[in-house]
Amino acid sequence: QTGESGGKAAVPEFTWKFQVVHNPEQMDYKMFKEVCDQVYEATNGRMKIELYPSGSFASSMEAFQACGEGVFEMHSSWPSYVKGVEYAFVPIADGNMSMGPLDRMIFLEQGGGKQLMQEAFDKLNLQFISYRIWPPDTLASRYDFKSIAEMKGKKFRTSAPDIAVAQGISAITLPIEEIFTAMASGAVDMLENCYLSYNHDLGITDIAPYGIYPDFWNCSFVETVVVNKNAWNKLPEDIKIIVKSVFDAKMIDVFAKAEITSAQDLKELDESGKVNFRRLDAEQFKAMRQDMMEIEAAETEKQGQDSLTAKTYETIYEFYRNYYPYKELTAHWSTGLTASEAAGFQIPKYHKDANE
Amino acid sequence: MSTTTIVIIMMVVFISILLLGHPLSWILGGLGVIFGVFFWGDLNVLNIFTRAVYKVVTTSSYVCIPLFIFMGALLEKSGSADKLFDSLYIVFGRLKGGLALATVVISALMGAATGIIGASISIMAMLALPTMLKHRYEEKLACGTVMAAGSLGTLIPPSVILVIYGSLSNLSIAKLFAGGMGAGICLAAIYSIYVVVLSYIKPSYGPPISKEESQKYSAGQKAAMILVSVVPTLSLILLVLGSILLGAATPNEASALGCVGAMIIAIMYKNFNWKMFKESCFSTMKTTSMIMWIIVCATMFTSIFIGLGGDKVIADMVVGVGENKWVILSVILVLLVAMGMLLDSYGVLLIGVPLFTPIVYSLGFDPIWFGIIFTLMIQVSVLSPPVAYAVFYMKGFVPHIPIGKLYWAVIPFMAMQIICIILCCIFPDIIMFLPNRMQ
Amino acid sequence: MNNPPVVISEMLNSYNTLKRTVRRIPQKEEVSFVIRKYVETMDKISIFVGKAFSFLIIPIVILQAGEALLRYVFDSPTIWSWEVAMLLYGAHFIVGAAWVMTYEGHVRTDMLYAKFSAKTQQLLELILFPLIFFPFVSVLLWKCTVNTLYSISIRETTFTQWAPPFYPLKVVITFAFLLLLFQGIAKWLRVFVLFTKGEEI
Ligand code: NA
Ligand code: NA
Numbered sequence: 004q005t006g007e008s009g010g011k012a013a014v015p016e017f018t019w020k021f022q023v024v025h026n027p028e029q030m031d032y033k034m035f036k037e038v039c040d041q042v043y044e045a046t047n048g049r050m051k052i053e054l055y056p057s058g059s060f061a062s063s064m065e066a067f068q069a070c071g072e073g074v075f076e077m078h079s080s081w082p083s084y085v086k087g088v089e090y091a092f093v094p095i096a097d098g099n100m101s102m103g104p105l106d107r108m109i110f111l112e113q114g115g116g117k118q119l120m121q122e123a124f125d126k127l128n129l130q131f132i133s134y135r136i137w138p139p140d141t142l143a144s145r146y147d148f149k150s151i152a153e154m155k156g157k158k159f160r161t162s163a164p165d166i167a168v169a170q171g172i173s174a175i176t177l178p179i180e181e182i183f184t185a186m187a188s189g190a191v192d193m194l195e196n197c198y199l200s201y202n203h204d205l206g207i208t209d210i211a212p213y214g215i216y217p218d219f220w221n222c223s224f225v226e227t228v229v230v231n232k233n234a235w236n237k238l239p240e241d242i243k244i245i246v247k248s249v250f251d252a253k254m255i256d257v258f259a260k261a262e263i264t265s266a267q268d269l270k271e272l273d274e275s276g277k278v279n280f281r282r283l284d285a286e287q288f289k290a291m292r293q294d295m296m297e298i299e300a301a302e303t304e305k306q307g308q309d310s311l312t313a314k315t316y317e318t319i320y321e322f323y324r325n326y327y328p329y330k331e332l333t334a335h336w337s338t339g340l341t342a343s344e345a346a347g348f349q350i351p352k353y354h355k356d357a358n359e
Numbered sequence: 360m361s362t363t364t365i366v367i368i369m370m371v372v373f374i375s376i377l378l379l380g381h382p383l384s385w386i387l388g389g390l391g392v393i394f395g396v397f398f399w400g401d402l403n404v405l406n407i408f409t410r411a412v413y414k415v416v417t418t419s420s421y422v423c424i425p426l427f428i429f430m431g432a433l434l435e436k437s438g439s440a441d442k443l444f445d446s447l448y449i450v451f452g453r454l455k456g457g458l459a460l461a462t463v464v465i466s467a468l469m470g471a472a473t474g475i476i477g478a479s480i481s482i483m484a485m486l487a488l489p490t491m492l493k494h495r496y497e498e499k500l501a502c503g504t505v506m507a508a509g510s511l512g513t514l515i516p517p518s519v520i521l522v523i524y525g526s527l528s529n530l531s532i533a534k535l536f537a538g539g540m541g542a543g544i545c546l547a548a549i550y551s552i553y554v555v556v557l558s559y560i561k562p563s564y565g566p567p568i569s570k571e572e573s574q575k576y577s578a579g580q581k582a583a584m585i586l587v588s589v590v591p592t593l594s595l596i597l598l599v600l601g602s603i604l605l606g607a608a609t610p611n612e613a614s615a616l617g618c619v620g621a622m623i624i625a626i627m628y629k630n631f632n633w634k635m636f637k638e639s640c641f642s643t644m645k646t647t648s649m650i651m652w653i654i655v656c657a658t659m660f661t662s663i664f665i666g667l668g669g670d671k672v673i674a675d676m677v678v679g680v681g682e683n684k685w686v687i688l689s690v691i692l693v694l695l696v697a698m699g700m701l702l703d704s705y706g707v708l709l710i711g712v713p714l715f716t717p718i719v720y721s722l723g724f725d726p727i728w729f730g731i732i733f734t735l736m737i738q739v740s741v742l743s744p745p746v747a748y749a750v751f752y753m754k755g756f757v758p759h760i761p762i763g764k765l766y767w768a769v770i771p772f773m774a775m776q777i778i779c780i781i782l783c784c785i786f787p788d789i790i791m792f793l794p795n796r797m798q
Numbered sequence: 799m800n801n802p803p804v805v806i807s808e809m810l811n812s813y814n815t816l817k818r819t820v821r822r823i824p825q826k827e828e829v830s831f832v833i834r835k836y837v838e839t840m841d842k843i844s845i846f847v848g849k850a851f852s853f854l855i856i857p858i859v860i861l862q863a864g865e866a867l868l869r870y871v872f873d874s875p876t877i878w879s880w881e882v883a884m885l886l887y888g889a890h891f892i893v894g895a896a897w898v899m900t901y902e903g904h905v906r907t908d909m910l911y912a913k914f915s916a917k918t919q920q921l922l923e924l925i926l927f928p929l930i931f932f933p934f935v936s937v938l939l940w941k942c943t944v945n946t947l948y949s950i951s952i953r954e955t956t957f958t959q960w961a962p963p964f965y966p967l968k969v970v971i972t973f974a975f976l977l978l979l980f981q982g983i984a985k986w987l988r989v990f991v992l993f994t995k996g997e998e999i
């Protein structure tokens with residue numbers, strides 16, 4: 004790529020290695036490829052970001068730390084992987100029974116979330132550049148559960164077992180390599196792994212005939228794009244602005260794309276009769292949110308009142324106090340209506356309600 | 360210095376030092392460090408090595424490796440393994456190559472319980488190999504059978520390789536498993552035919568029991584032998600399998616249940632004692648350490664190889680080989696074997712899947728079909744000299760056999776793997792029969 | 799059983815004894831006491847540590863088999879069992895490298911190597927260990943030490959919800975590299991003495 008098109012730098016001034024948590028055939032990987040190409044174009048060839056799939060230099064569990072240590076310059080993944088270094092990543096970027104995707108975005112942008120995120124990444128020598136919020140996970144199941152109560156004693160693979168255990172569900176934290184075999188053979192009865200199109204591609208929908216949408220336990224995962232601080236500080240201001248802007252612009256694009264792809268997959272799976280989806284009623288959420296409050300209090304206690312975790316929960320609760328009453332008051336008229344009522348014409352629905 | 364030059368230097372230095380006889384693990388790790396320092400352009404790269412260690416010690420799918428080795432050690436040191444194969448030898452003794460055939464069949468069954476090469480080869484090296492050598496099976500045939508059949512586990516589901524392949528390429532793991540079943544059975548059948556036919560042509564390779572010795576045992580005695588010596592150990596193996604298929608256990612748990620079962624069998628045979636148990640623990644540690652350190656160091660080497668641009672050098676080789684889709688496919692398959700000469704299976708997947716799958720799909724090959732062909736190529740690469748992981752694992756069990764002999768031992772089995780791949784190209788249904796019938 | 803089974807480790811031991819006997823060269827003079835003492839002590843330590851850690855396989859079996867039982871029979875799985883088993887598996891194999899080195903168990907290709915004279919083999923070891931092995935182990939020891947100290951300082955846990963401490967395993971890994979380095983030095987000294995003075999330690 005040495006200066007074939009007019010005005011390009013012959014050799015990039017900056018070449019970065021960028022390990023993402025995705026694999027080459029996934030939409031997310033291709034999206035990051037586009038971003039890297041755009042940065043190259045926008046900087047006139049001065050900055051080249053080379054994309055590497057999951058696990059190229061370090062495993063998902065190790066990658067944030069490896070990036071902070073300078074093994075590679077840039078990384079994108081779920082910060083819950085480094086909760087062992089800073090627990091506050093859980094409430095900032097993940098949070099069971101917490102906010103939906105849009106609320107999470109407002110919290111990060113305007114509720115102090117971004118500042119907390121940078122404070123947590125400071126511990127790892129990482130600069131927080133951009134983020135995207137994932138669609139809700141689905142729960143894949145071998146049985147047609149109509150309520151949380153029916154799940155009692157059933158075996159559930161989850162990465163967040165506390166809230167499930169509080170409901171009397173037998174939570175199992177199986178590693179990702181084993182979940183497929185475990186589900187196919189019946190060693191587990193249900194699992195949460197990722198959002199719908201992702202599970203669909205892996206063939207989990209081939210072996211799990213029922214789905215609960217959305218999955219109650221994990222909500223609005225935040226994927227973060229970070230840069231090793233030493234590498235970031237070497238960039239001139241103009242390139243810094245380009246990198247941040249190009250990533251931010253794409254993140255909004257991909258947020259919308261993942262939402263719509265999941266909707267299309269839901270439609271396809273429902274129409275083919277391959278997976279039977281069900282939506283649990285809000286009463287179930289209310290009870291579990293109360294359980295979650297206790298878990299959050301216990302975790303704050305454990306991390307200490309001076310911890311970033313305590314500060315994060317206080318910031319989140321403050322956001323609820325300031326924003327939710329307004330949100331309730333000004334909620335769009337369609338809130339709480341059926342799809343058809345909101346649209347004004349008849350739309351078939353793709354899921355069963357709990358009482359059907 | 361260009362990336363291509365660096366990669367060529369890496370390959371040449373690696374193979375030279377390997378031939379000079381420095382231990383494999385230190386070469387993989389040491390060259391990783393040296394090439395990282397000189398060519399990465401940033402000393403921070405040295406942190407990659409600690410991360411590689413932490414990655415391997417927290418890869419839970421590897422937990423079954425020490426467990427299967429422990430199960431093998433218990434069966435071996437309690438004499439159960441020898442009882443099993445000795446009885447098989449007497450009962451099916453008139454069949455030339457009978458023990459090698461039994462090894463292939465039992466390996467294929469074990470392959471359905473484990474998906475990791477190091478685990479299956481170790482267990483078969485402990486169970487079947489000593490008996491074959493005792494009954495004067497030709498060393499190359501005996502070792503080759505264990506190495507080739509011991510690698511079947513990555514093809515026959517469940518297989519960690521197929522799970523990783525599915526997640527790397529966004530394919531249904533269920534369909535890959537179904538496809539792997541067909542190819543695995545086909546390959547096992549080819550191996551079976553080979554060991555029997557070879558022993559009939561050259562009876563000294565897989566000598567049958569003599570007529571007189573066979574007649575020493577009455578039909579009743581033989582039946583009793585099956586009941587006492589074959590049934591318990593074989594049931595254990597089937598129990599381990601069954602526990603996965605019945606949904607009672609994950610592969611790691613199944614291997615632990617296998618250890619418990621091996622202890623119970625030892626107690627039943629009244630061979631269980633502290634000395635034997637202690638020795639089993641020791642030999643498990645020695646074998647596991649030898650194998651896992653190769654895996655740790657190979658992980659380091661792979662990261663450095665990718666970071667220095669090794670993947671791009673390989674990609675350039677596919678460009679400009681013409682338009683014929685079978686020519687392009689053949690070139691890709693050859694490159695996969697070449698990569699397997701330097702990297703471990705995971706490295707081959709990590710580099711090969713993103714590079715080759717888009718090309719292969721654009722040529723109109725079926726993704727599931729190619730996934731299985733790819734996995735068959737990984738089987739070839741673990742056997743192909745000079746960097747043949749199956750051979751290295753094996754060497755740990757037979758230090759008295761020169762590695763050159765082990766290299767010769769795998770050649771006929773590599774030829775059969777190629778035959779299997781050609782068969783799968785001519786008759787894609789060998790792979791696609793099961794996946795096509797899923798929903 | 800009339801014919802005792804061919805036990806792999808016995809084969810291994812007899813092979814090594816055989817190799818040593820063949821290579822034994824008449825002693826010309828006694829090696830300095832310190833080197834001999836160091837080499838012998840390191841062998842003992844590496845073997846002892848390896849043997850001690852080899853018993854970790856027992857809790858791994860109990861945890862994994864027990865978990866299958868708890869879940870399948872009693873419907874009450876744990877969230878920690880697989881993770882403890884995994885952390886133990888890491889500690890198990892990592893410290894074994896030094897023990898494997900005492901009996902030359904790390905696999906090498908002997909195609910050319912076996913054809914060389916004993917002197918050439920020794921010379922190769924004397925050159926290649928400082929070129930390949932020592933840089934590798936030293937770098938790993940250094941980086942693991944730095945990382946482990948940091949891990950202890952922040953009381954690092956794993957990423958799961960159960961979140962057990964991760965730093966004990968990192969301490970074990972660092973110790974494994976330390977042991978391997980000292981065993982590597984012992985091995986090099988052993989070859990050095992053999993090469994220069996023709997004495998077996
Ligand atoms: Na398998
Ligand atoms: Na090879």
